[in-house]
Amino acid sequence: MTTRRAKSKINARDPLATKAKILDAATREFALRGYDGARVDAVVKRARCNINLVYHYFGNKEKLFIAVMERAYSRIRSHHKDMELRNASPEDAMRGLIASTFRMFIESPETIGLLVSENIHHARHIKNSPLIVSMYDALLDFMRETLDRGVASGVFRAGVDPTDLFISINAEGYFYLSNRHTLGVILHQDFMTEARLRQRETFITDVIMGFLRP
Template identity: 35%
Template sequence: MRSGAEKARTSPADDGRPIGQPTGSRATPARRHDPEQTRRDILDVATQEFARLGLAGARVDAIAARTLTTKRMIYYYFESKEKLYEAVLEKVYGGIRDVERQMGLTEQEPVPAMRALVETTFDYHDRHPDFIRLVTMENLHAGQHLKRSPTFRGKNVAIIRMIDAILQRGSAAGVFREGLDAIDLHMLISSFCFHRIANRHTFGTVAGRDPLSPRHRMHQRAMLVETVMRYVCVDAAGRTDR
């Protein structure tokens, strides 16, 4: 005999009506005809809920209420709260990877490509604090949910390959130092971008400065670019002027 969850997953399409709502009432016609939009809506709201409350604190009922759908619909798409959380993690990591891929950095000269990568990474972290919160929370879970993803590693290894390709081209052109490690460089760039968001409140209390204030943002962005270019470039002039 099938469980309730199995029935939800295999039942005829749920049109998004709250349980008990009559068939004839007006019930989000867009959802009835666009299941992919419903799925995106659920993921968007779930991202906010998990980022705010974590896996344990977020409630499927609240996500359903905010998306004007039902728990049954959410379980139909994602099977469980844990799998919804895993889908959210894949979504937020996929967001930054999509931006990097669309930049076409492998087609640019190595120095401007490296600058663009650093600036874009900084900007993405700055504009997506939910991404930072979710990564922090998943580290508290020892990364166990990301380990279950069949696609996560393949998608995220792309940025390492991209950085390595830029480094190799720069080394061959004589503008980048030889023997630089793409994973080390990725960690160097990400660590500063991540720290200023994740530790905003504690660092602000200690230092008396909000790292996210507009008056500091552009200075920090330029500082990170210069730091990376000084690390990868062969000579002082090349580090800042190429």
């Protein structure tokens, strides 16, 4: 009892660290079991904190999941690096976006589980997050501007819709990684070696850039 009270006092004095620890544990729990299968007491066990702190900071399971998704989408957006790529040539900017998108899924594999779960729920939870709803507006603007610059300089074809392009860039990497286990069995390969990942990244980049050429 004394130990639990001591932990609670320590956590209460460092709310940012405690919230981050809870979010880390919740991310693993939701990614592994989905929204329906995840349990708050399992999050508490993973985070090694008092359950009252979870409800104090996040309110309930649904709000905790939304917080997890907001952090996940924020990390996804940071991987796109569109702000860094704005001054690059159209071709370099697009290559950078393609590579960073693929690498994001590799470096944050829990993102796949979270997205699968939320799609099962028809995006019911993220619809309640103004942060997530508006998060991709700047990226689509960047893609539109990059395409326009590429058309003006003669390196990209005209008429490419940035939304369709965004979907295709994500789909090329997402399917490969979300289905890596089943693909590995039926195609007799280990798709997660660094050499194989580099090969896939090059392939995706060549496919997308090839499509964009005039």
